Each structure stands twice: as structure tokens, then as C-alpha cells.
Amino acid sequence: MNTFIKDGIFVNMEEKIFERKDIRIENGIVTEIGNIEKRDNEQLIDAKGLHILPGLFDMHVHFREPGYEYKETIKTGSLAAAKGGFTGVLTMPNTKPVIDNVEILQKLNDIITKDSIVDIFPAVAVTIDQKGECLSKFESLKKAGAYALSDDGQPVMDEKVMEKSLALSKQINFPVLIHSEDKRFVNNGCINEGIVSKKLDVRGISPKAEYEMINRDVMLAEKLNTPIHMCHVSTKESVQIIRDAKKKGIKVTCEAAPHHFYADESMVLEKKSIAKVNPPLRTIEDVQEIIKGLQDGTIDAIATDHAPHSKEEKAKNLYDAPFGISGIELALPLTITKLMNNKIDIYQIIELMCINPRKILGLDDGLIKIGREASITLVDMEKTQLITEESLVSKGKNTPFIGETLQGIVEYTILREKVIYRR
Template sequence: MSVWIKNAKMLGQKEGLIPAEIYVKDDKIKAIGQDLQIKDEDATVIDAKGGLVTPGLVDVHVHLREPGFTYKETIETGTQAAARGGFTTVCAMPNLNPVPDTADKFAAIQQLIKDTAIIKVKQYAPITENLRSDVLTDQKQLLAAGAFAFTNDGVGVQTAGTMYLAMQEAAKNNAALVAHTEDDSLLFGGVMHKGTRSDELDLPGILSVTESTQIARDVLLAEATGCHYHVCHVSTKESVRVIRDAKRAGIHVTAEVAPHHLILIDGSIPTDTAIYKMNPPLRGAEDRAALIEGLLDGTIDCIATDHAPHGEEEKQGGMVGAPFGIVGIETAFQLMYSNFVLGGVFTLKQLVDWMTVKPAALFGMESGTLDIGSQADIAIFDLENEYEIRSEDFLSKATNTPFTGWKVKGETLYTLVDGKVVYTK
């Protein structure tokens, strides 16, 4: 099987866009140039229509909800949605039912992925049994079963001793430990960021230190154990400061930020509506500025969506009692491009790197490159035409996003995995 992408543009060495053609055969990129002379009458020709061709996007933080919550999302629908967003590799969180905390349970999920995913899915295993316990999982067995890394995403590891022992084991196994940082003792029933807007809406607030104090604890534990410690969905200025200081100290800490925390603040919340309820919550303007600065100076390493689908009824009404989370995998590149690249805050190369090269490199993945010989995981985006984000266009089962109705550029035209077209507009 071979594919010939013509009439495309790609990022040149000095940032600008240059004309490009790409020839793919046997799952690999065989040639890149501006006027390829390929003798292959059987090649499928894709007219990129002047669109931007990039490595397939890589998302290290998604929720596919299967098994256990298939009314929210399935591996099939979640990967279809990811392909529509231009993603070719996603890393799925283990807050499922059953939690994949044994090799047998993990193998069952791996089979579901093999049977139904249309893109590449790397599955996380939990740090502790059933996520909320202090009993460590058997990391060696889970790694042998195919675990990508270890996380209790959705809940913070509450006991320092548990985290220390988990990091010790991860360091021995050369595995990354990925943390949702949240101190339950500091939650106080909060549903949104503690600030002026929470007071105006008369809603219980979530303190910034709920997140940042656990990061402060964990970076020192990472230093003591030599573990690769990765922080999920950073949201506060204090967290950015702690991570920056830890990196300067030589601690192996990396971090991600979600598009919604870069674009919105708590003041963006119009009323008490669950569509804006997410964890961590939308923070203040100073926090958003710190996140942007953290990306630009390398404190934060990559962008990840934290795609978190929920049933329609679950996200109707107010925040109290509703689940945390929004969907984002079909709109992430488009929102980031429209708000920050067109807004002059980030360059296009920076954005592409944060969504391809950087997340892949953090975890030693083969994904995220667009070179001769690399796997043919490719996305093509239309940077010119504006369109409206509409829930009826989503391929995800869920539509819980505050960005419905927003107008953006950067629509995905094609997504290819191993040279096979898995999405086309």
C-alpha cells in the first residue's frame, strides 16, 4: 500500500511554510520533497489543497471510558474523535471499571484496543490497586502486559509514603509516574476555582494549594528516588513556580497543560453551569499568564487535552453534583492555533512541537516525527478556512464543552495512521 500526498505545505527549518510532497509506502515515509518523481501507478494520491502537513498529533492524557462507562465514550468513538482532531497516538487513563490493576484486567483492555481502536492507543496502568488504595500494583507484571506508564489520574495519591514507594519501584523499572495532584484534605467540597467568581456565583471554591502542595511534595520525592515524575494538567501559578524550581535543581520532572486552562479563566464562566466544571478548575488570569509563560520558557513540556467525556444528562444543570471534565480532542489544535498562533503568542512551530515532538519524546515514543524512515502517522490541517465548532459534528459520544459555537481555523482534512487514512473531512 502506498500514498502520495501532494500540494501540501510543511514547516521549514526556519519556521516558514514551504511546499511539500510526501510519499508513503509500507507504513513508512519514504520520500519528502517539493517535486517528487515517484514511479508508483498504484499509489493513492491525496490532494492536500495547500493544507499544513504535520506529524500525527500525540495526546498523553485522554479518557476513553471503556470498560465501565461506555455510555460516555468507547475506545472506538474516542479514537474516531481523536482522528478527527488530527491525533494519531493517545494515552488512555486507567480510571475505568474494572480498574486495570492486574495483568489479566490490563490484557482485557489491550484486546479491546486491538479490536476497536482506529489510531494508536497506549494504555496507562494504575499506581495503586483500585486507584484509591495504598496498595501498590505489580509494576513489572503490568509493564510486561503492555502498560505505558503509571497514574491514578482522577485522584491524587494522598499518602507520601505510598508515592515514595511507587516512585522507588518506577525508578527501578525505568517507568514514568504520572500524577493527578490533588490533596483531598484541602478540597472542602469545591467545584470551581476559589476566587472572586466563585463568591459571585455562591459556589464552593477549590484552592490553588490543593494542587501545588502535592506537586511540591512529589518533586522532592522524585529527587529522592530518581523517578521520572510527570505532572498532569498544571493549572496554577504556584504549580508552575514549583516545577520550574524543580527543573532548575535537576529533578526529572515534566509537565503538561490543557488547552482550556490556556484559553479560559474562572471569569469566563457565565453562570453556574456544569459545562464549565473541570478538574483542575479554570483558574485566574494570573494563573493563565503563568501557564503561557511556563510553556514558552520550557517549564511546561507539552499540551495534552484531558479529553473527559460525560453523558448529556450528567452535565446539565449546575456544578454541584455534576462530574468534572470536558471533551477536547476534536478541537485542541484548532483552538490553540486560532487563539495563540493567529494571536501572535506562539509560533506555529512551537504549537506543533508541543503537540507532537515534545510529548512523544518525554515518554520515549516513536511517534511525533515527520522524517524519511519514520512511521507514516500524519495529519493535514486547513489553516485558512474558518468554521464553527458544532456539537452535531462531533464523533465523540459526548459534547460537553464550553467551546461550542466558537469559530476557529485549522480544521483537520486528513489523518493517516501507518499510511492508512483513518479520517477525512
């Protein structure tokens, strides 16, 4: 059945204005935007009071399949994405086995075709088994349907290997997403090195682990004149390095996760291992600089680093529990709640959560336009919600934001001819 969205608040990104509009979707294509009449053969969505946004895009998720299906699957991850207002995601390759060859990638794509209700774009490993030594076969992987390269979860410690990977990726226009972590400064830590780690008497991870590696790879990007993308930046030094690099014309982009601009390291005191994430929650000063970087355009994208784990795993102590926060369902309300009170408007949020992530990956901008496939999220920007474990559809309930009251609720997510989420 065709769909008619009636009387919504259309966010016009070209003119930066709100307009009351109706939208007609026929056979999955947006055919009309304006003040139009519903037809008899259309399903009606009453969007009065709801903002009509382009479908969100998360360029950094871990859907765990194959190998860790007890944490998440392609099916459950896509359901969580749709509930969060996302119509597309880029999945990371640190599965079991690692997505580092064409055969495994094809098996993953078969699962995606069968089970996903959102568009999933797979990333593949930079190096074989993510060991940071031998490069995977970039060209054949790209031809087989990969959209980016990343060893996320592990750094490429060998500078020569990283330089070789950047040079080769430039030749075939294959985006590289970098996990910036210098193992020499990790110290087997479990949270940020600072006041909280001292108070809890646990080993901390120095912020140098992130910003020293970012500095190295920014210099490689300058040397090779090639684009690079930094995953989950979390320190004030990282933001400044990237800000300075952009001023010099170096082709660097980066993302920040909602938990890194919403919360600081003090959350670990209450939430313990549920708030354990890599890179760790940092200081208040780091949070402020992340927000500043989002305001001034230094940070290009908001990406969740959605990392679901089982209850049993996250119930362990700080040292033994795995790193990671389940984030895709709460990304938009966390962003609305925190950033719209920090001089960031809905137009910037759309750029950060839809347009820029797609552009970095070489996709279209994702905007709602006549003649394009429908990719639409309807949001009540004013309504609040109490976050409970029962309200989450991801297998991963490992979020420190359970118990928070957040502003902004996704009411509908639409992809092509289907309403893939209805609250």
C-alpha cells in the same frame, strides 16, 4: 493502496523552515519526501495550502471503556482522536474496573486491537483500585503492555506510598503521571475558589490543592533523583514551582490542557456545569502564567484530559454534575487560535503536541522521516470553523467551546497505510 501527498507545506522541524513537498507512502512507510511524481497506483491527496504536520499525540485521555461505554468507547474515542489530528494517545486507567492488573489490561488491549483506528498506549493504576494504598504490580503490568502509571482522577495522598511508587518506577523505567490534588484543600468544591465561586455562592477548590501537592512530589523527585510528570497544571504557583525545580535540575515534566490556557473561571458564569472541570478553570492571572510556561518551556506538553460525559450528567447543577470537558477534537484549533497569537509558533506547537509527549513516555519523536511509519496530519492553518454539537464525533458533547469560532481545521489524518480521517 499506496498514498501520494502532493504539494503540501512541509514543516521541517530540523531546520525550522516551511518547504513545499510531496510525500510518498508505500505499505504504510514514508519512502520519499521531495519534489516527486505521482504513480498510477497511488491515491492522491491534494495538500495545496495545507500544512503537513507529524501526527499529534495526546498523553492524557479518558476513553471510558470498560465500564462507562455510555460516555465513550475505544472506538468512538479513537474516531474523535483522528478527527482532532491525533494518531496516538495514552489512555487513563480510571475505568470500571480500574486497569490495575494484567488480566484487565489484556482485555483492554484486545478491545484496542479490535476497535481503535489510532495507536492507543494504555496507562495503568499506580495503586490497586486507585485507593492510594497498595501498589499495583508494576513490572508485570509493564511487561503486559502498559506504558505509564497514573492514578489520574485521584491523588496518592500518602507520601510514603508515593515515595515507594517513585522508587520502584525508577528501577524499571516506568513513567509516573501524577494527579496533583491535596484533598485537604478541596473543601467539596466544584469550581475555583475565588470571585466566581463567591458570586455564585458555591464552595470553591483552593489552588493550594494543586500546588501544595506538586511541591511535595517535586521534593520527592529531588530526593530520589527520579523523573515525575505532573498532569494538567492550572495555577501560576504550580508553574513557578516546576520552573524553579527545572532550574535546579530536578527531573520534572508537566502538561497543560487547552481549556486551562484558553479560558478562565468567568466562563462558568455562562456555561455552568459544562465548564466544570478538575482542576477547575482558574483566574486570568493563572491563564497568563500557563501561557508564559508554554512559551518558556516550563510546560512540556499540551494534553487534553479528554473527559466525555453524557448530556444528562452534565445537565445537573454545579455540585452534582461530574468534572470534565470533552477536548480531543478541539485541542489543535484551540491551541492555534490562542497560542499562535501569543508568540508561540507552529514548531513549538509540534514539540508540545507531538514530540515532547512521546519522549516523556519513552517513545520515538513521531516526526515524518523516510523509512518510518506514516503518522501525518494535514491542517488548514487559516480556515476557521464554528463549533457545533453536531460537528463532534465523540459521544461526549460536553465542551464549553460550542458556539466558538476557532482557527485551524484538520483536513486529513493518516496512520501507516490508512487515511483514518478525511474532513
